[in-house]
Structure formats: structure tokens, C-alpha cells
Amino acid sequence: MINLPVFPIVIPALAAIIMMFMPKRVQLQRVMALGALVITAIVSLFLVHTVSTEGIQTLNLGNWQAPFGITLVSDMLSALLVTTSTLLTLFIVWFAVHYFSDSYEGNYLYISMLFLLVGVNGAFTTGDIFNLFVFFEVFLMSSYVLIVLGGRGVQLRESIKYLLVNIIASALFVMSVALLYGVTGTLNLADLAMKIPLVDNPDVITVIGVMFVIVFGMKGALVPLHYWLPGAYVVAPTPILAMFGALLTKVGVYSILRTYTLLFDGNGEFLQTFLMVLAVLTIFIGMTGAIAYNDVKLIIIYNIMIAVGVILYGISVNTQTSLEGSLYYLIHDMIIKAVLFMLVGMMIGITKSGQLRDMGGLITRFPLFGWTFFVAALSLAGIPPLSGFFGKLLIVSGGMDEGELFGPLLVLLSSLFVLYSVMKIFLNGFWGEAKREYDGPLVPYTKRLIIPVFLLLIIAVAYGFGAEAIHPYITQAIEPLVNPEIYIDAVIKE
Amino acid sequence: MKQNSKRVNDVILQTAAIIIFFIIVIFSIDLFFAGHYSPGGGFIGGLMTSAALVLLLLAFDSKTLANVLPIDYRLMTASGLLIALLTGLHSVFLGRPFLTHAYGKFDLPLLGEQTLHTAIAFDLGVYLVVIGITLTIIQTIGESE
Secondary structure (H helix, E strand, O other): OOOHHHHHHHHHHHHHHHHOOOOOOHHHHHHHHHHHHHHHHHHHHHHHHHHHHHOOEEEEHHHOOOOOOOEEEEOHHHHHHHHHHHHHHHHHHHHHHHHOOHHHHOOOHHHHHHHHHHHHHHHHHEOEHHHHHHHHHHHHHHHHHHHHOOOOHHHHHHHHHHHHHHHHHHHHHHHHHHHHHHHHOOOEHHHHHHHHHHOOOHHHHHHHHHHHHHHHHHHHOOOOOOOOHHHHHHOOOHHHHHHHHHHHHHHHHHHHHHHHHHOOHHHHHHHHHHHHHHHHHHHHHHHHHHHHOOEHHHHHHHHHHHHHHHHHHHHHHOOHHHHHHHHHHHHHHHHHHHHHHHHHHHHHHHHOOOEHHHOOOHHHHOHHHHHHHHHHHHHHHOOOOOOHHHHHHHHHHHHHHOOOOHHHHHHHHHHHHHHHHHHHHHHHHHOOOOOOOOOOOOHHHHHHHHHHHHHHHHHHHHHHHOHHHHHHHHHHHHHHHHOHHHHHHHHOOO | OHHHHHHHHHHHHHHHHHHHHHHHHHHHHHHHHHOOOOOOOHHHHHHHHHHHHHHHHHHOOHHHHHHHOOOOHHHHHHHHHHHHHHHHHHHHHOOOOOOOOOEEEEEEOOOEEEEEEOHHHHHHHHHHHHHHHHHHHHHHHHHOO
16 A cells, blocks of 8 residues: 555544534534544554554655655654554543533534644654645644634633744744755755755754754744743643643654754754753753642643653754654653643542642542552653653663763653652642542543543553563664665655 | 615615626636636635625625525535545545546537546635635624624
């Protein structure tokens, strides 16, 4: 099947379009969305298998040869990320089916969620920088709809900020692409990677590199471009927040990983230092936020920033080991953030308050819920052998090998802060005395809501315990990042 | 009502609008079909058609338009998307890469031998989406108080 790379993009799109014909038939929409996601997940697992046995899959859309048409490139990196995001969307939609009311679901909810997945999968798969921009817009448009759906006052306020920031970032993206096109005359990533070393003024490339870091940093919430993140995410309803927290910032991180290793690698020192400084700042501000707040959503939101900083630190060190660590941590973080957001969303739904001082004693009434949160918290902090451990270990040892000391120490220190912040939620929220009778609207659904979260956590735990089995895939995913020639040869066949 | 007393004075506008409406629609269809060889195409054709419909909205009101053209524009958007996507998918079933277009010569009744290209189906999708989106926006804003 030469068309295999396009299916994870087309199947959700087709399902979403068909669902647009009957926006009010909620029951049918649920079935169709879940069915489409299951099929997409199976196809993307098959894609991972194909890439692992037959190497990088490329597809020239419209049968135009590589630098002239749009090429979709599924190497192991994008195949793994496509699989992860599809699985996450599947579990989040499953959660949303029980979480939302019928009237809420009737407003194109699942259609927007599927289009968001279309954009994310497309951004992971594309091999063309302008096409990357288009897929960014696809998932951003869907995220605008999802963030404002419900129409509460705070949602309106924060969605205006979110929209403004992202429109500015998108305009900057177009300008960076224009500059890059002006210098090199091509838009295909593989072709760009060949042309950029030939540019006789490397400083221009460094400037473009910095512009791309700023653009993707705005999407991925790097300090000092993170200011929109806490407010925008805290107003979104739980399943939407889980989707945003797990997928959106990570697309920015993926784009930095791809463009930095493929395009700007040779323009070395300055960009590397620039990325490293941003990464360290991001970890630092994330740590500060994570311990400062008593609002459970905000604590996890600042944990996103820590994770983005840690992954970016691994990217900026740019050795085989640290990149492996970054990828391992990226996938772990996508899964575990979705789990945690759904869990804290349930806490808020049951206690009807986001503040830790109003919670307490949840574990006596909801033991499975409590212990799920406990394991997820340990996994987030990176207690071996849970899934957060190996990524951080590889990042730290990669940094050490390069003679860095400050970065690896900060990464280790950040783990401590992460552990403190989530244990604060566990100790104050689940232990102790119940502050009041819990009989919120979510309580009857708690048993049904916990199933998708629990299954997702099992995947995360299996990912940690099966690190040895996953390692060959991670190594294969890193190969084209360390040796861009592999990527270029796969796309541009002589 | 105020609306009614205002409408009495609209004879010139309404008569002119009806005539101009057809000219604009014909022009937009011409733009749509011209897209392959000269400036034009689905996007501008769709915008022009929706401009014609907006002219009707200005001259009459939304209820009259809904009576004359009982179309759900959201479904129009959805069907446009579906047509565009299926055009891309048809090559998948033939074992070629996604979005590979095909063409052939057909002997059509009345028009004689013509070359037809699947890009026109994709353009038709774009055309429907543009009309659907524009009129959904205008109707939604126009009807909310």
C-alpha cells in the first residue's frame, strides 16, 4: 500500500466530514468518532510495523516527484507520534462521551476533535514546510472552536488571548517560510536540508533558525513565549484540556526537533546555546509555577512547561543518547499528561472546586481513582521502572557525556519539584478528611469515567516496563535525526 | 411594522437585484469553469456566487431567501468537503498516490467532445465550501440579535 502514510490523516477527516451531515445525532456521532479512531489506531500501528520492517515510507501526493510536489514522510519518529496521538484521542473521546452533556456534544464537538487530530497527524507526517504550516492552522482552528465551545465568560476572554497569540505566531511562521524560500528557493524539507549548506551566507540561516524557534516556541510554550498557556488551558473543559495538554504543545516540540536536526544542524554553536538557554529557563519557570499554585489544573499545566523544557534540553544537546531520551520522554509525557488532566478534571468534577483546600478524603470513597492518580503521579516524576524514568536518564547521561553539569542537574532537580507538586495534589486531595459530601453530577459516572483513564495508564506503565522492547523503535526513529542523509535519500530518490 | 414600511420603497432595488443576481451568478459560473486555463477557479467563483446571494439578502430579507433557495448551507459545506476528499481518494482505490488526478476525453451530448479533468470535481468541492461557509457566517451573524 503506497498510500499508507496518508491514512492516519484521511480516515479521521472522512469521518468528521460525514459526521457534519448530522450534527445533532449525538449517539451516532459517538459511535462514528470512536469507530474512526479505532480504525485509525489500527492503521497507524500497522504503519509503525511497516516502517520498522521496510524503512522510511514516503508518498508523493499527486504523483509529482519529490522536491516539486508535497511529500508525506513517515519515518519511525512520525509514525510513533501519529500512533501516540491517535491512541490518546481515542481514549480522550471515550472519556468525553461520559463527561459531556448531550447538548454540549451536539455542537460539532467530536467533529472538531477529529479535525484537531487530522491537523496533528498531518503536522507529524508532512515533509514540506508550508504544508506543515497548513496543518498547524488546521489543528489551531479546531482548537479555537474547542476552547470557546460552551461560551462561558472566562472562555471568551481567554480564547481571545489564545487567538491573538496564535495569529501572531502564524504570521511569523509565514514570514520565516518566506525568508527561507527567498534564500533557498525550495519548500521541501529534504531538499531544504540539501540546499541550506550551500547558502553562502550562513548568518541568514541562523536568523531564520532563530525565527523558527520563536514560532515553534510560541506554539510549544517556551519561556519567554509561554505567557498565554496557563490562562488559555485552565478555562478549557477537562477532555479538551487533556487533548491540548497532550498534543498541541508537543507538535511545537516535534517541529523544533525536526527543523533543528534536519535544517539548522550545521549552523551550530549559536542556535544550540540559544535553545539550551530557552530550555533551562522553561524548566525553571515551570518548576516555580508547579510549586506556587494550589489549583490542581494549574499545577499540571506548569508541569507541561517543565516537560517541554526537559525535552528541549535533550534536543539542544543533540547527541544520539540525548535525542533518544527526548523522544522517549516526549511519548511518555504525551500519554501521562492526558491521564493526569483527565484525573484532575474528575477531581474538580467531584469536589466542584479546583482548589486543594476544598478537597480531601477522596480515596476512601473512590479507591481505584486514588491509586490510579498515585501511579500516574509517580510515573510523571520518573520513578523507575515507570515510564518517565528512561527518558530522563538518557537526557541526563547525554548531557553529562557532553561535559555539561548545570543542565543535567537542573533536569534531576526538576523531577523533585514535579514529584513534590503532584504529591501535594495526592496528599491534600485524596488523603485526609473529606471537606464535604461529594455528590456532584460526575459521581454517578465516576466508574465509567475511570475506565479509559485506567487503560491509558496501563499503556503508560507498559511503556515503562517494556522499555527494552521499545528501544529498537526509538533507535530507528533517531537515526534520520542524527544522520539527515537517511531522510534526504528516502525522500529524494535519484 | 418598520420593516414593512421600509420595504415599500425598495422597488427599484428589488427589480434591479433580480436582474443583476442572474448576471453575477452567470459570471461566477464562468469564472469557476475558466479556472483551469485563465484566472478564476473554485474560490473566486464561490465568493462571487455568495456575493450574488448576499445581494438578494440585502434587497429582500433572509426569510425570502430561505423560501426561494431552501438550502442548509452547513450541509453544503459538508458536501463540498466530501466531494473534495473523495476526489483525492478515488486515486487511492486505483492504486495511485492520494490526490493523483486523471482526465479523459468524453463525447458529451450538446457540447461535443470535451476533455474532463478530476481537478474540476475538486474545484467544485472548493466552490461549495466557499458558498457554504460565507452564507453560514452571514446568516448566523444576521439572525442573532
